[in-house]
Structures are given as structure tokens and as C-alpha cells.
Amino acid sequence: MRPGAVTFHPIGIVHSPFKEKVGTPIQACFDGPTEGRIEIFERYEDGLDGVEGFSHLYVLYVFDRAIPAKLTVTPFLRDVRVGVFATRAPSRPNPIGISIVELLGLEGRFLHVRGLDMLDETPVLDIKPYVPRFDVREHARIGWMEGTTEESSRYKADARFGE
Numbered sequence: 001m002r003p004g005a006v007t008f009h010p011i012g013i014v015h016s017p018f019k020e021k022v023g024t025p026i027q028a029c030f031d032g033p034t035e036g037r038i039e040i041f042e043r044y045e046d047g048l049d050g051v052e053g054f055s056h057l058y059v060l061y062v063f064d065r066a067i068p069a070k071l072t073v074t075p076f077l078r079d080v081r082v083g084v085f086a087t088r089a090p091s092r093p094n095p096i097g098i099s100i101v102e103l104l105g106l107e108g109r110f111l112h113v114r115g116l117d118m119l120d121e122t123p124v125l126d127i128k129p130y131v132p133r134f135d136v137r138e139h140a141r142i143g144w145m146e147g148t149t150e151e152s153s154r155y156k157a158d159a160r161f162g163e
């Protein structure tokens, strides 16, 4: 494939209680069990067959309300300047988000999930099963995030994440 524009079409949309960035968890694990729904559009419904057997799913989505990207950012978790690709900042050259959610149930084309850090009406690009055997890495290093905690972050007070 030659470099150039890539077009994706959303397969669904997030229904989340979070209407604005302030107060939205910076990672789902930080803010307890926020529940919501992921609606998969009708034409993709057959793609959900078998999903109900998995307890957790990856959700890939578009940060559709992100401000323009900068290549270096100050993350919420620590007062350091680092490259955007060393962060989970929503403002990035391709504003794609990834979250692991717990699947509580599947009703038709609606996934009931727990563990949201997405804004309401976030467009969904893809759903994949979370498979510990594939995805868990023992002894992973976490760079500048080492030693950071939710308490040391400033995310709840500041909507300018990633600026």
C-alpha cells in the first residue's frame, strides 16, 4: 500500500455518560465502574456473532473532539514534556483511541460495557476481543509513567490534556 490518505467508516457509536472532557477518566481503570453502551450499526451486526463469549473487548475509536496535535505534550500524569507517541494523549497525528472495556452483555447490536473513558457519541472504528494470552506482557517497562498515580495527576481539573 502506498502512503496516502486512509479512509475508515465508523462501525458504531459510544453511548457514555461523559458529555465533556473535564471529569472524563483519562483511563477507564482510574474512575471506577462507569457503564454505557456501544451501538454497532445495523449493517455490521452480524460481525458481533461470538463476541458474547469474551469478558473484555478492545474498542478502537476516533477522538473526534481532540484539539490539533502537537508532537510533544505534557501528559496529565507527570509534569514532563514527552513525544506524543510516548503518551495516550487524544490529540495525535491520527486521533485514534484504544480502550479495554468489560462486556456486561450483548442485546442485539448493543454492547453493554463497563469501564468507559470515551465521550458520548464517540465514533467507533473496530471491536476486538481482549485475549490475555496474546496481549499480556510480563515485565513491561513503562518509561516516564513509572511511579505515577491517579492522585499525582491533574486530569480532573484540566480539560487541556495533551496540549
Ligand SMILES: C[S@@+](CC[C@H](N)C(=O)[O-])C[C@H]1O[C@@H](n2cnc3c(N)ncnc32)[C@H](O)[C@@H]1O
Pocket (backbone or CB within 6 Å): 020, 021, 022, 024, 025, 026, 027, 028, 062, 063, 064, 065, 066, 088, 089, 090, 096, 097, 098, 099, 100, 117, 118, 119, 121, 122, 123, 161
Ligand atoms: C487519555 S485518553 C485515553 C483514551 C484511551 N484509553 C487510549 O489510551 O487511547 C482519555 C481522554 O480522552 C478524552 N476523550 C475521550 N473521548 C474523546 C473524544 N471523542 N474526542 C476527544 N477527546 C476525547 C477525554 O478527555 C478522556 O479523559
